[in-house]
Amino acid sequence: MRAVLGKSTALLTEIWLPILTVVAWWTLSSKSTSLYFPPLSRIISKLGEVVTTRFASDILPSLQNLAAGLCISVILGVICGLALGLLPPLYTAFQPLLEFMRAIPGVALLPVALFMFGIGSDMKVAIIVFGAFWPVLMNTIDGIRGIDILVKDVSRSYNIRRRDHLTRIVLPAAAPQIIAGIRISVSLGVILIVASEYVASTEGIGYIELQSARQYYMDVMWAALLLLGVLGYLLNVLFRVVEHRLLRWHRGLRGTDQGGTK
Numbered sequence: 045m046r047a048v049l050g051k052s053t054a055l056l057t058e059i060w061l062p063i064l065t066v067v068a069w070w071t072l073s074s075k076s077t078s079l080y081f082p083p084l085s086r087i088i089s090k091l092g093e094v095v096t097t098r099f100a101s102d103i104l105p106s107l108q109n110l111a112a113g114l115c116i117s118v119i120l121g122v123i124c125g126l127a128l129g130l131l132p133p134l135y136t137a138f139q140p141l142l143e144f145m146r147a148i149p150g151v152a153l154l155p156v157a158l159f160m161f162g163i164g165s166d167m168k169v170a171i172i173v174f175g176a177f178w179p180v181l182m183n184t185i186d187g188i189r190g191i192d193i194l195v196k197d198v199s200r201s202y203n204i205r206r207r208d209h210l211t212r213i214v215l216p217a218a219a220p221q222i223i224a225g226i227r228i229s230v231s232l233g234v235i236l237i238v239a240s241e242y243v244a245s246t247e248g249i250g251y252i253e254l255q256s257a258r259q260y261y262m263d264v265m266w267a268a269l270l271l272l273g274v275l276g277y278l279l280n281v282l283f284r285v286v287e288h289r290l291l292r293w294h295r296g297l298r299g300t301d302q303g304g305t306k
Contacts, residue, residue, distance in 0.1 A: 082262055090267040094268065101247060109168045117177040121180025157171050163245065175236045176229035179229045180225040184218060191213075242254050
């Protein structure tokens with residue numbers, strides 16, 4: 045009973061402000077006659093229309109490019125992070141280049157990506173990969189380098205095989221920080237997919253927003269913005285569920301440690 049009550053309280057704590065915001069927006073905009081700030085009721089109506097009529101032509105391509113870019117960036121980030129985290133001399137050699145490259149915003153590479161990949165999906169995926177790669181990489185490196193030296197000494201003393209050392213000690217120990225990096229990358233991916241669809245694009249959620257603004261269909265533009273917010277929130281909720289399952293052991297360990305120190 046206490047667990048159910050706690051979950052209900054947590055849910056109410058999370059949703060009360062969004063509900064209040066929607067109610068206030070709906071009320072204050074209900075009699076709006078402004079071209080630039082239409083009523084929320086009309087925006088939601090247009091949102092339903094966009095989802096039903098343009099899902100396959102615009103929303104689905106954005107989701108596919110986002111998924112492809114995030115998958116590639118996570119795989120590359122973890123692999124490269126493992127190599128740099130486990131080999132300090134390699135990390136020292138690459139550190140200046142890494143700091144230089146990650147300081148460049150992904151959006152700044154749009155002209156380069158257009159030149160290299162053209163105006164198709166490859167360009168958009170490449171922009172997402174470049175921008176979302178760095179949080180995964182740096183968090184993986186930090187997670188591995190932050191493993192307790194005693195753990196490494198014990199592994200070495202028992203002559204644990206490299207594969208077991210990697211899969212049973214290194215990756216689980218670095219998993220919390222790797223997951224944190226992936227969460228940042230998901231948010232960056234949403235931003236970058238929209239930015240990439242602003243330039244030389246003929247499909248996507250960003251394309252809907254930009255074209256609607258150019259044609260003064262402000263209700264459709266606001267609907268696209270609302271869709272992006274809902275998409276970002278749903279991705280965050282989905283990622284929290286995955287994180288909860290993957291790091292259940294970590295929270296249990298922390299709870300045990302905290303209980304033991306009391």
